[in-house]
Amino acid sequence: MIAAQLITAAHSVVLAEETEQNPLLPETYDIVWSFVIVVVVGVVFMRYVLPKFQAVLDERTEKIEGGLAQAETAQAEAAAALAEYHQQLQEAREEAAKIREEARTEGGAIVADLRAKASDDASRIVETAHRQIEAERQQAAVSLRSEVGSLATELASKIVGESLEDAARQSRVVDRFLDQLEHAGTTSAASGTNGQEG
């Protein structure tokens, strides 16, 4: 309707101007140049401008998608690495704990072993010492017994001399000596054991 009004308006103007130009009827040159212009613009746009922009847009999309994919991969890799690291850490911890535990048991065993060995050694040494002491004591006792007897006899004979020649006197002296010895033996035995213990 607007167009119709416009046309009537245009007509009145045209009539007022007393020209015969009708704006709805194109001039030949108008069509010719319009055609040329539209063809040129169309060709340049559709053959060059728009494909170029499209190529850039496509490239950008590709790049962004590639970048996103890459980022995703990188993230996945990082996550995997982190998991692996954690696992390794865990494993290392477990291993360390195991080693520590082993070391502790081993150490305990070694200590116990050594202790046993030391106590064995000690008891052996003690036994050896005891045996040696016993042997020496016996040896001493043996040598004493033999020497004391002879020494005593010798000493007694020296002290008593020939007076012991007759049998009666001799037996009396011997008896007396034995009595004394017996008497001294009991006391010295008591003091002797005391001394040995001390």
Add this chain to the structure above:
Amino acid sequence: MFTLATTQILAAESDGFHAPSISDFFPPAIFFDGTAFEINRIMLVRFIAAIALLTIFVIGARRAKLVPGRFQNLLELGLDFCRRQITYEILGEQLGKKYVPLITTIFFAVFFFNVTGIVPFLNVAGTSVIGLPIIFALWVFVMYLAAGFKRFGFGGFFKHALFPPGVPKVLYLLLTPVEFLQVFLLRPATLVIRLFANMLAGHLLLALCFAATSYLFFEASGAIKVAGVVTLAGGFAFFLLEAFVAALQAYVFAILTAVYIQMSVEAEH
């Protein structure tokens, strides 16, 4: 509004100032007078608009980089608008992909030829003379027919377009002529007239406002001069309106292109 403007024009004319008229759209020839290649002021304006359009976009395309600068961002914004807001919105992504270049080209070309109407020193829209809208509309006409032929075959398209399925046969008596007119005359004709008439009217309004302002300021006497302020303000308002209309008409033309293609290829009406 138009009739009012016209009466003003007619009234003003008697005062003897230069009123805008239809003859503005048929300026004297500059080159090749009287031949099929006649070049007048409006043809030159179209050349300038075409050169500006191509320069901007060819430079933009040549410098197009993966990481866009400000200039490229602006161009891509426009291209993306054509792609998504116009083409994909109407045709869907799958079908639309093929028609993005056509619709983008039409949108930017129509916009550039429209916008010369408010560019100082050019002052007339390239589309305000009917030849250019006719060529654009013919292009669209051919494209939507081709889309239909491709979808249904030559005979199939006629059958589909003129005898829409699912209608009682008697109704074809009424429907077929209407559909015929619709497809082969009304769609392209309305494309032409809508664009051309809007631009022509816009030019007349702007020219009237500024002619009146000039007349009132410099030739009218006394208190009437003040009225020039009103016409100047009106001219400024119409200038903004024309900027909007230039973009709107380009958008309408592009979106109707998409709609007509969609109508040609859709299975059901």
